[in-house]
Amino acid sequence: MSGGAGTVRSRCYNLSVDGVDDVDERLVRELQRDGRVSFETLARHVGLARSSVRTRVQRLVDARQVRVIGAIHPSVFGLEQLGHVTVRADGPVQEIAAAVAAMPESSFVTTTTGRFALTAELRTVDLPSFAVAVSEIQGIAGVHTVQVLNYLHIWKDPYFPPGTLQSIDLDAADHALLTALRRDGRASFTELAAATGITAGTARSRVLRLLDSGLVHIGALVRLDPLGDGRTVGFALQLHGEAGPVADKICGFEEVDSLVVGVGWCNAIGTIRVGNDDEVFATLERIRALPGVRTVESWSHLRAIKEENDLARRDASTG
Incomplete structure (x- = not known):
């Protein structure tokens, strides 16, 4: 997911900029929902002047804590099989994490507490x-066991294009737009042109078509490295019966x-x-209390070794 199911960021406790x-x-949060939302609309949402909102957003961007990027649906790159793995190690994990992060197939890698x-x-x-x-x-030296979950349905992920994916034909201009949006989700239509x-x-109409198709979601990427003072906790569920209602x-x-x-x-x-930690416990208790939940296992994420949109940042630095 975006970052996969072991990662995410809709609440912004990762932000470590002073003040x-x-x-x-x-x-x-508003930029995560719609990365191209206007400063005027943002100002109305938070009750500040447009100039103050622009200054605040720019400060977060300049501090490299937030980037607004286009999250591209994996199918655009021909990636149709998605899944999550948890790894147990016989010894130190740093070299294992680096090796997994170096794999082109990995979109997100974090070190964790607990049995993983x-x-x-x-x-x-x-x-x-x-x-x-x-x-x-x-086969990586030091790996003890690997547990796998093959994705059937992504229910929630702020960095995965929401809604139903529509099949559309993409030409060279569409791919160029996706590349440009991956670098800067708030680029003007003139800049995209x-x-x-x-x-x-034409850039405007094509971008709207790409957004409507579900092939791209433009939102704020909050950096997870370091993870900051908040708590990022992964959890795994064993369920009774159908998973949908839960x-x-x-x-x-x-x-x-x-x-x-x-x-x-x-x-x-x-x-x-x-x-x-109190909020972690309260949330896990709410999940445990749901009808259909059999067991809940949880772990804390310590550090993001690889983030889903590392490629977008490399493109931005070299483009």
Whole structure:
């Protein structure tokens, strides 16, 4: 997911810029929902002047804590098989994490507490390729066991394009627009036109078409490295019966940033983002109390070794 089910960021406790307050967090949440929202609209949401909002957003961007990027649906790159892996290690995990992060199939890697040494999301073209990637991880020196959850449905993820994916034909201009948006989700239509060789009007219509199709979601990327003073906690569920009713209720919890249902060592994996341990416990208790939940296992994320949109940042630095 975005970052996969082991990661997410809709609540903004990751922000480590001095002086970040509730208004900044509200601004980032709005930008996560719609990265191209106007400063005028943001100002109305938080009750400040447009100039003050622009200054606050720019400060977060300049501090490299927030970037507004286009999160591209994996299918655009031919990646149809997504899954989550948890890894137990026989010894130190740093070199294992680095090796998993170096794999092109990994989109997110974090070190964790608990019985797992690290978690990762993998994206491949098909199931056989996914199996090869899992085997590669199993062959890394120091890896004890690997547990896999193959995704069936991504219920919630602020960095995965929401809604129903529509099949549309993409040409060279569309791919150029996606590349440009991946670098800067708030680029003007004039800037996008200059980057792709089409008119501003055509750029506007094509961007709206890409957004409507579900192939791209433009939102604020909050950096997870370091994770900051908040708590990022992953959890795995064993369920009774159908997963849908339980998943629907969990997705309504503001504290839950991501949730994926799949087939594998558990029925679902998600992430909680809150400010302190008491809120972690309270959220886990709410999940445990839901009808249909059999068991809940949880772990804390310590450090993001690889973030889903590392490629976008490399593109931005070299483009």
